[in-house]
Amino acid sequence: MGDAVVIASPFPTVDECSSEDRGGDTVVADLDGTLLCGRSSFPYFAHMAFETGGVLRLLMLILLAPLAGLLYYLVSESAGIQVLIFASMAGARVADIEAVARAVLPKFYASDIHPESWRVFSACGRRCVLTANPRIMVEAFLKEYVGADTVVGTELVIWRGRATGLVRAPGVLVGENKADALRKKFGAASPEVGIGDRRTDYPFMRHCKERYLVPAAPKPRSVRREDLPKPVVFHDGRLVQNLSPALALLSVLWIPIGFLLACLRLAAGVLLPTSMLYQGYRALGVRITVKGTPPPPASRATGQSGVLFVCSHRTLLDPVFLSTSLGRPITAVTYSVSRLSEILSPIRTVRLTRDRAVDAAMIRRLLAEGDLAICPEGTTCRETFLLRFSALFAELTDDIVPVAMENQMSMFHGTTARGWKAMDPFFFFMNPSPKYVVTFLSKLPGELTCKGGKSSHEVANYIQRLIASTLSYKCTNFTRKDKYKSLAGNDGTVVSKPNIVDKKGMGC
Incomplete structure (x- = not known):
């Protein structure tokens, strides 16, 4: 008061x-x-x-x-x-x-x-x-x-x-x-x-x-x-804005309407073919802006391997909007998503195990099958910062296309570190008119790949700087562990059950 x-x-x-x-x-x-x-x-x-x-x-x-x-x-x-x-x-x-x-x-x-x-x-x-x-x-x-x-x-x-x-x-x-x-x-x-x-x-x-x-x-x-002496890099919570009493009341009244709208948008993603998702989302109030020229699909007939799309990570829906922008289905590799998110996803998702050799073999196999999307930050960041890029992807292929992902939400954040991650897609789609901007950058030149003599860390750092300059973001050395220690007081992983091979994380 x-x-x-x-x-x-x-x-x-x-x-x-x-x-x-x-x-x-x-x-x-x-x-x-x-x-x-x-x-x-x-x-x-x-x-x-x-x-x-x-x-x-x-x-x-x-x-x-x-x-x-x-x-x-x-x-x-x-x-x-x-x-x-x-x-x-x-x-x-x-x-x-x-x-x-x-x-x-x-x-x-x-x-x-x-x-x-x-x-x-x-x-x-x-x-x-x-x-x-x-x-x-x-x-x-x-x-x-x-x-x-x-x-x-x-x-x-x-x-x-x-x-x-x-x-x-x-x-x-x-x-x-x-x-x-x-x-x-x-x-x-x-x-x-x-x-x-x-x-x-x-x-x-x-x-x-x-x-x-x-x-x-x-x-x-x-x-x-x-x-200020220290920037706010990580933050949690579902509400985007500071709420006056009137805005708080409006948010409460919107939640049941927004949830029904989110269910409709998620259903469209599951039921519509990928080629129609762009128009379907726009008809339901989801704004998508595509910049740059996306590469054509890989041709398996000629033995051409898939393109690896290296994306900045804003929400769990990054690969979905990437696929929507391409107009064709792609596969996304993730460290962890909830079972509900996997069921609702309109594209194929494959979990990584955090075992470097196993994950490398899996990514190579998936690239042989077609295009693949990966978010090397390993977790999402809401602010105008990019977290450190894992270098594993750079060792596995030279066909790399960086993709700068941005989004806008007016009422609810579509990510969480402490909350129930299965609700992340719902909260994103509960916004009245959420927006994604997908910017395709030029394919990485051969001389800047590992095949051209660069180390995997040099490649990863270059792509991080390239995406950051495109978005006017700042590069950081923060990692997934830093985020979860800051927001949830743990390192972001959950101990696996003895009979489960995958090492599941708390999520992105």
Whole structure:
């Protein structure tokens, strides 16, 4: 929630604060409306509600939002925030709350950093954030991405590993509670700079030597995420946008309609011949843009082997849209897809085993049968980065066509690291009008292949750079393990059962 207007303040505005020679100073800043441009915390509680309890918990938060607003403005900020905390977290496992705070919220927080507050905050040597939000909800982002040394926030009451929806004494940190928390943290010492944005921040600001207010209007353009100390490369969660109460309600109402639409789109992929998929998808609102000139199909009569399409990896549907763009069926090799995704796939999928010799022999055999698609990143990445390319593919053929894949989703992400991966295609097709852009690049020249004297790693790195430059993405050395350690706290693999040969992974 947030104040509509800031009443005349006894403090100067933050743009009057000098950021020169602040290396030895301590800054204490509020979060919503101060370090963040947005003055309402509802969007972040909406993500928490949806990711920990699904659509029903989000609906409960939406229904209680008017009550929270009335309490916030007419009774107290504390009461309004307490309602949001209860609606979004009551009964949720603490482990799930921490996972959402670590894997989902940083992307949205990082997109909303206030430029003037950040100028001062980042210039100071010691940084403290004092917020009414639950500490467990904001600490991961503030410490990892903006370099906060200390985060003081509202503490939740936990019972048997679950949040009760209640808060520990002294309650929600607003007004004098914030000032008391600051005194408890710093003792008799007074921090050099205090930054707030509303009247209830005045008590803690008066404990600081210099006090500055962030005005509510005009709302500034947020700091670019690439200008923060650490970029958000990986993030999880199904919701694409930050949700206002109205947009959250619209999303909830759309879900049953979107699910039926997704089933229809998936059925079209299964029932229509590949040559008709392009028109079928477009008729159902799926936009496909094809750039470049795709190569003709391989001719088995002349003994010509198939082309290996090396693709950037955005969702599990990359090979499907590649096949649709070609107008002919191809085979895709994957490290792991769910059984449901295999059943619903309109193209043939073959699982790799992660045994290098076995996988190499399998890929050679499949290439002898026809064209093949592979995503050497091994997992998807949502942001404008390419993960490290595995070099195995470069050793197996010289007929390589790089393909740059892009997609656009307006409501739901079609990938997940923590959730049920079988639902990934459904969530992608639940978007009102999802889009794929498939760009075919020129076939790799012979002198740039292993046959031309290049090592497999040189070939893989060259293709990564080529696709990255086409998409205006950045190359990284991050791998599948890095992604899953960041988002799910594991390396992305599942121990195989003794009687199963394939080593299945958690998915892309």
